[in-house]
Amino acid sequence: MKKISLLLFTILIYSCSSVKFTNEYLTASSLNIEVKLNEEKKKNWHNLDLQKDSIPGMSVERAHTELLQGLKAKKVVVAVIDAGIDINHEDLNGVIWVNKKEVPNNGIDDDKNGYIDDVHGWNFLGESYNETLEMSRIIRDDLTNYRKYKFAVSTLERKVKESKQSLVYYEKITDDYINATKIISDFLGKDKFLQSDILKINSNDSLIQRSKELLSFYNSRDLDLDYLKEGIDYFSDQINYHYNVNFNGRTIVGDNIYDINDINYGNSKVLHSKNSESHGTxxxxxxxxxxxxxxxxxxxxxNVEIMAIRAVPNGDEYDKDIALGIRYAVDNGAKIINMSFGKSFSTNPEWVIEAIKYAAKNDVLIVHAAGNDAKDLDELNNENYPNDQYLGKNEFSDNFINVGASSVEFNENIIAVFSNYGFKNVDIFAPGNRVYSLMPNNEYAYQSGTSMAAPSLTGVASMVLSYFPKLSASKLKEIILESGVDINLSVKIPGKDRETVFKSLSKTGKIVNAYNALILASKSKRK
Known part of the structure; x- marks a missing residue:
């Protein structure tokens, strides 16, 4: 009998109301692959397939077309603990969780869960948004007994100096960009122009030549004035809020951040507070x-219902908010929790540890972004919170996945340059570099970070669970990790000037793959 290509044929076997796929696993080449992306593929690369599209995505489109056509799925509640979410966005219509036991805006805790009018989730930040970092709070609140107090002081001094230097730099290059744009605009006689117009400029004027070179440089790297202004805002926020020991953004909330039992705070307003609060959306x-x-x-x-939990400010999240946010998600029906945030200092990690254990006890998977510092998380000095281990000790739960970020390039650059890594403390990689998604007020944009890699994995995990709802959280984690695609490449180590094998930078040495995960899930028993 002629061998049937795994690229073209799928057999579905129905047995005991379940589905089993007999397809073979997708695998990756050990050779570098170069492909030129059109705009459509750029916007969807994370969902594409290495074999069919020559793009190291997660084979999501292929799973939908080859495996899932005609199959019924159950809705999965996914809690997104993050900044505010634009729950009215046109592209989230019908996928926002609704607490049907709660009557909207009546000022009554109808379902007696301790939260009034929590129709779509809960806002632990109240009316606050701008915040300090944890190390700034340690110094501000004079927590001299904290084991890393002196390190916090020295780190803060260095960070303030670096931020001030970076702000001056960004202000200068932004002024240079604006001036160059005006010079070229005056030369061409029009306000708006393209790179093709710039390339046609032929002038011996040194000022015009310099302006032409500067704008061509930025255009070649897809950088514009908005990007430069974002840099100014970013470093201004660091100076004014993140590293400012005289600032307290929590005052307006009115709770005691060091008392886990002080829970009567926040409100049901899960929306973003301003357009720049876009991360959760x-x-x-x-x-x-x-x-x-x-x-x-x-x-x-x-096939998801997204539960909005606003707990991540413009600064470091509070351990208290995250611990309570996890418990809220678990108690209100979430089966997966996405946590695209993290920090290097934690004053009350035990609260979050207990909450993670609570989620594990109640069969809820937690997906966490590994961080964007280009650091090896296996080194004890590179602490990253929250996590499923503490100070290098053994993992304390079986429901927690730590995700690094991969890129669209299937070569030595496949790991995003910013991504944290670690053979012991990063479980797997998923697409996280220049991922196209939603922004508040029906807008869209590319963003990068392990913050994008975590929801990439969460999306796949929710897909698997929606078709195989009897899987336990620990089994779902096992399936996601085991079914990833092995990457047999030598790659650049983030933050280093050398290469190593991809397999050494995470526990699995793999990239998440939806197609494979569905196949493995169809053959698995709940454990």
Whole structure:
């Protein structure tokens, strides 16, 4: 009998109301692959397939077309603990969780869960948003008994100096960009122009030549004035809020951040507070943005209900908010929790550790972003919170996945340059570099970070669980990790000037793959 190509044929076997796929696993080449992306593929690369598209995505589109056509799925509640979410976004229509036991805006805790009017989730930040970092609070609140107090002081001094230097730099190059744009605009006689117009300029004027070279340089790297202004805002926020020991953004909330039993705070306003509070919306779009409405992006799985938990400010999150946020998600029906945040200092890690254990006890998977510091998390000095281990000790739960970020390049650059890594403390990689998704007010944009890699994995995990709802959290984790695609490449180590094998930078040496995960899930028993 002629061998049937795994690229073309799928057999579905129905048995005991379950589905089993007999397809073979997808694998990766050990050779570098170069491909030129059109705009459509750029916007959806994380969902594409290495074999069919020559792009190291997660084979999501292939899973939908070859495996899932005609199959019924159950909705999975996915909690997104993050910044505010634009729950009214056109591309989240129908995928936002609704607490049906709660009557909207009546000022009554109808379901007696301790939260009034929590129709779509809970806002632990109240009316606050701008915040300090944890190390700044340690110094501000005079926590001299904290084991890393002296390190916090020295780190803060260095960071303040670096931020001030970076702000001056960004202000200068932004002024240079604006001046160059005006010079070229005056020369061409029009306000708007393209790179092709710039290339046609032929002038011996040194000022025009310098302006032409500067704008061509930025255009070649897809950088514009908005990007430069974001840099100014970023470093201004660091100086004014993140590293400012005289600032306290929590005052307006009115709770005691060092008392886990002080829980009567926050409100039900889970929306973003301003357009720049976009992180939670972008994350949510990666997971569940509407796939077939011909607008925006393609989320990974539409069989989800996204529970909005606003707990991540413009600064470091509070251990208290995260611990309570996890417990809220678990108690209100979430089966997966996405946590695209992290920090290097934690004053009350035990609260979050107990919450993670609580989620494990109640069969809830937690997906966490590994961080964007280009550091080896196996080194004890590179602490990253929250995590499923503490100070290098053994993992204390079986429901926690730590995700690094991969890129669109299938070569030595496949790991995103910013991503943290670690043979022991990063479980797997997923697409996280220049991922296209939702922004507040029906807008869309590319963003990068392990913050994008986590929802990429969460989307796949929710897809698997929606078709195989009897899987336990620990079994779902096992399936996601085991079914990833092995990458047999020598790659650049983030933050280093040398290479190593991809397999040495995470526990699995793999990139998440939806196609393989569904196949493995179909053959697995709940454990």
């Amino acid at each position: 972008h994350v949510s779009g990666i997971i569940g943005g509407i796939r077939n409405n011909s607008i925006g992006n393609k989320g990974i799985n539409n």
